[in-house]
Amino acid sequence: MSRDTHRHxxxxxxxxxxxxxxxxxARKMLWEPQQTADVLQNAVLRAFAAFDRYREDxxxxxxxxxxxTNEIHTLNRKHSRRAKFEFQLAPxxxxxxxxxxADDADGAWEQSVxxxxxxALQSLPDNERTVLLMRGLSGLAYHEIAVALDIPxxxxxxxxxxxxxxxxxxLAGTELNRRKVP
Amino acid sequence: xxxxxxxxxxxAWLDSELDTRGAADVASHxxxxxxxxxxxxxxxxxxxxxxxxxxxxxxxxxxxWQAIEKAVSEPARRPLTRHPIxxxxxxxxxxxxxVLTWRATPHxxxxxxxxxxxxxxxxxxxxxxxxxxxxxxxxxxAHVLAAxxxxxxxxxxxxxxxxxxxxIEGARLCHLDGVPVAWTLVRxxxxxxxxxxxxxGELANFPALRDALATGVPVVIEKSGPWHFAARSLGEYVIxxxxxxxxxxxxxxxxxxx
Numbered sequence: 001m002s003r004d005t006h007r008h009x010x011x012x013x014x015x016x017x018x019x020x021x022x023x024x025x026a027r028k029m030l031w032e033p034q035q036t037a038d039v040l041q042n043a044v045l046r047a048f049a050a051f052d053r054y055r056e057d058x059x060x061x062x063x064x065x066x067x068x069t070n071e072i073h074t075l076n077r078k079h080s081r082r083a084k085f086e087f088q089l090a091p092x093x094x095x096x097x098x099x100x101x102a103d104d105a106d107g108a109w110e111q112s113v114x115x116x117x118x119x120a121l122q123s124l125p126d127n128e129r130t131v132l133l134m135r136g137l138s139g140l141a142y143h144e145i146a147v148a149l150d151i152p153x154x155x156x157x158x159x160x161x162x163x164x165x166x167x168x169x170x171l172a173g174t175e176l177n178r179r180k181v182p
Numbered sequence: 183x184x185x186x187x188x189x190x191x192x193x194a195w196l197d198s199e200l201d202t203r204g205a206a207d208v209a210s211h212x213x214x215x216x217x218x219x220x221x222x223x224x225x226x227x228x229x230x231x232x233x234x235x236x237x238x239x240x241x242x243x244x245x246x247w248q249a250i251e252k253a254v255s256e257p258a259r260r261p262l263t264r265h266p267i268x269x270x271x272x273x274x275x276x277x278x279x280x281v282l283t284w285r286a287t288p289h290x291x292x293x294x295x296x297x298x299x300x301x302x303x304x305x306x307x308x309x310x311x312x313x314x315x316x317x318x319x320x321x322x323x324a325h326v327l328a329a330x331x332x333x334x335x336x337x338x339x340x341x342x343x344x345x346x347x348x349x350i351e352g353a354r355l356c357h358l359d360g361v362p363v364a365w366t367l368v369r370x371x372x373x374x375x376x377x378x379x380x381x382x383g384e385l386a387n388f389p390a391l392r393d394a395l396a397t398g399v400p401v402v403i404e405k406s407g408p409w410h411f412a413a414r415s416l417g418e419y420v421i422x423x424x425x426x427x428x429x430x431x432x433x434x435x436x437x438x439x440x
Binding site for chain 2: 008011012019020021023024025028032033036037040041044045048113114115116117118119122132133135136137138141142157160161164167168171172
């Protein structure tokens with residue numbers, strides 16, 4: 001087996017078990033989810049090109065998440081000028097909205113809880129959304145997130161705590177709404 | 183450890199990320215404090231729901247990953263580093279492509295795509311300037327529907343908000359960048375709101391809004407200068423509202439429309 005072939009197959013051995021989670025992470029992180037395939041391909045090619053510099057004693061997951069996250073942020077920034085339609089309500093406002101709609105007995109507010117969580121997720125600041133998805137979707141350990149984002153462990157905990165509080169506020173509002181509507 | 187010490191540790195404890203001693207201290211406090219225990223239990227249930235919502239696809243999209251793996255494989259079979267001349271040719275090709283693309287597209291697409299928000303904002307400002315106003319109240323007269331040539335029907339004028347503080351002043355047929363829409367002047371606690379219903383099929387003329395709705399968010403909103411804009415799908419129409427009313431109230435108006 002040539003060195004190139006060995007390098008290639010070793011890279012794929014690392015990558016394949018992570019494909020589903022990387023895909024889910026990219027899809028939820030991107031302002032334009034239809035660009036998931038493009039951003040994944042760019043990130044994977046970039047990772048493969050740099051694979052010689054990857055140290056085996058480091059977490060491959062943290063390393064490739066760092067590359068993918070940079071690709072996503074670059075693309076999101078590029079589209080931010082025209083990403084005019086982001087859902088900008090603060091989660092607290094969403095929760096209040098759920099309560100104000102509680103008397104809506106014939107179900108005008110028919111969106112599912114997941115729709116509202118998706119809206120709340122989009123409204124999170126980038127750093128909170130990134131950390132929440134790395135932990136909640138991908139299950140990265142705190143230290144892996146810290147490596148991937150090159151931030152202190154305390155920041156990981158702070159971002160995660162704020163992100164979850166906001167998401168839980170939406171859930172609480174939704175639940176209140178569900179109980180009040182016959 | 184007191185109740186005040188716990189909040190900063192809660193997520194780490196729920197994620198089993200505390201060290202042994204920290205975890206033991208938290209567990210000991212929770213055993214003695216029913217209030218903190220209830221808060222932690224509620225947070226755990228919330229986090230479980232969030233995790234279910236966030237879970238990745240059970241299986242990766244095979245076709246996409248096959249294409250990505252193929253892209254990775256190709257340079258492995260034909261390593262460019264062994265053929266420096268290939269690098270030079272590739273670089274020239276990329277430079278040519280960039281220059282050609284740049285010359286061919288003097289304006290970014292986002293600047294040339296018609297914006298429904300911008301068009302509605304222009305109409306709203308013209309209304310505020312007294313240049314036009316509602317033409318009828320109640321159901322649309324036959325001549326109005328005839329002028330719409332079937333692209334707007336009576337149902338479009340009936341998809342309206344209702345509730346405390348909301349009054350409907352009247353309506354008219356308008357054209358936004360040539361697209362006919364049912365325009366209604368709504369007042370929300372006295373503040374004027376331009377309210378339109380546009381057929382979903384017409385959104386091909388406004389791709390930014392079409393794409394935003396396609397993401398599945400319940401309501402899409404935008405802030406443009408002093409204006410808030412909100413839109414959502416309602417049957418075969420998309421209803422939109424624009425005004426200086428705060429964003430949450432505008433979303434509620436759109437959400438409650440029938």
